[in-house]
Amino acid sequence: MAASQVGRVTVALADDNAASLNTVPIGASGMTFTVETNAIRWRADGTAPTATTGQLLNPGDVFTVDGDDYNDFMKRFQIINNTAGSNGTIDGAFMKGNVRH
Numbered sequence: 851m852a853a854s855q856v857g858r859v860t861v862a863l864a865d866d867n868a869a870s871l872n873t874v875p876i877g878a879s880g881m882t883f884t885v886e887t888n889a890i891r892w893r894a895d896g897t898a899p900t901a902t903t904g905q906l907l908n909p910g911d912v913f914t915v916d917g918d919d920y921n922d923f924m925k926r927f928q929i930i931n932n933t934a935g936s937n938g939t940i941d942g943a944f945m946k947g948n949v950r951h
Contacts, residue, residue, distance in 0.1 A: 857944035859883050863937050868898035868928040875944050880916025883942025885909050889932035894923050899930045
């Protein structure tokens, strides 16, 4: 199945608390986004990331998850600033179908 966009994913960190995705659209099976400004860390195991734990993503990095169904993963997904006060942002799309070729 070809990929189609079913929503937008955007998070702008305004403080140093972990933030989750606002809402995951019905039917979304994956997402892809770019780290726009400042490094972030992420986790999706139900535990909030911290400035020293979680996977590091730097500005310009692209993050993509797709496959059978990543809906629960996206609901648990959280990000935090890698450096206090740096206000990282992500911007991208929720997708349905296969994003990767």
